[in-house]
Amino acid sequence: MIYPLPAVMVSCGSSEKEYNIITVSWTGTICTDPPMCYISVRPSRHSYDIIKRNGEYVINLTTSSLAYATDWCGVRTGSKHNKFEEMKLTPVPASVVKAPMIKESPVNIECVVKEIKELGSHHMFISEIVAVNADSELFDEKTGVFRLNDSEPLCYLHGRYYLTGKFIGKFGFSVEKKKKKKKQSKDRII
Numbered sequence: 001m002i003y004p005l006p007a008v009m010v011s012c013g014s015s016e017k018e019y020n021i022i023t024v025s026w027t028g029t030i031c032t033d034p035p036m037c038y039i040s041v042r043p044s045r046h047s048y049d050i051i052k053r054n055g056e057y058v059i060n061l062t063t064s065s066l067a068y069a070t071d072w073c074g075v076r077t078g079s080k081h082n083k084f085e086e087m088k089l090t091p092v093p094a095s096v097v098k099a100p101m102i103k104e105s106p107v108n109i110e111c112v113v114k115e116i117k118e119l120g121s122h123h124m125f126i127s128e129i130v131a132v133n134a135d136s137e138l139f140d141e142k143t144g145v146f147r148l149n150d151s152e153p154l155c156y157l158h159g160r161y162y163l164t165g166k167f168i169g170k171f172g173f174s175v176e177k178k179k180k181k182k183k184q185s186k187d188r189i190i
């Protein structure tokens, strides 16, 4: 019951014939330096063997416009469907790994598997992030600030998809000193 989570599309495979997409919510960052993350996948998934064999995959972040494809890739198997074709998603070459990136996704995270932990129902692929590609449109032209929320990222909360809600504060806001209010001059016309 640890929610909300992202619902990402993980692309895998090293040749066009093998390319596949699996939707994953058991995923997250686990180390900053070296940059590491994980995905947990059931061995019964068609993607499991592909990821294990190649030792590489790409985490593609999802958005409101990718919600349908994200759900579909999470309820259909690559053993029966060509998910790229049927969802009209475009596989594009990644910069380091052989697995394709999904062009329509705003952020693609290239991962190399370092260890597989056979936990039980799911096996955890502990991986190093070897490259991150992000849409240039998401960077503020003037400040260079990365505005991921502008892409309307998809959240997964106990069986339902949501978009992010209201902004309520930035990192550290709870301890930030409040700015002193400027004294208003008495004759100031409001």
Ligand SMILES: Cc1cc2nc3c(=O)[nH]c(=O)nc-3n(C[C@H](O)[C@H](O)[C@H](O)COP(=O)(O)O)c2cc1C
Residues within 6 Å of the ligand: 007, 020, 021, 022, 023, 024, 025, 026, 027, 040, 041, 042, 044, 045, 046, 047, 048, 070, 071, 073, 074, 075, 076, 077, 078, 079, 122, 156
């Ligand atoms: C929102 C969502 C999250 C999912 N998260 C996971 C997950 O973390 N691990 C997993 O093994 N399967 C997960 N699944 C199920 C797989 O995506 C699903 O079984 C898919 O059809 C497997 O595709 P494949 O057989 O082509 O590999 C999720 C499905 C959905 C819809």
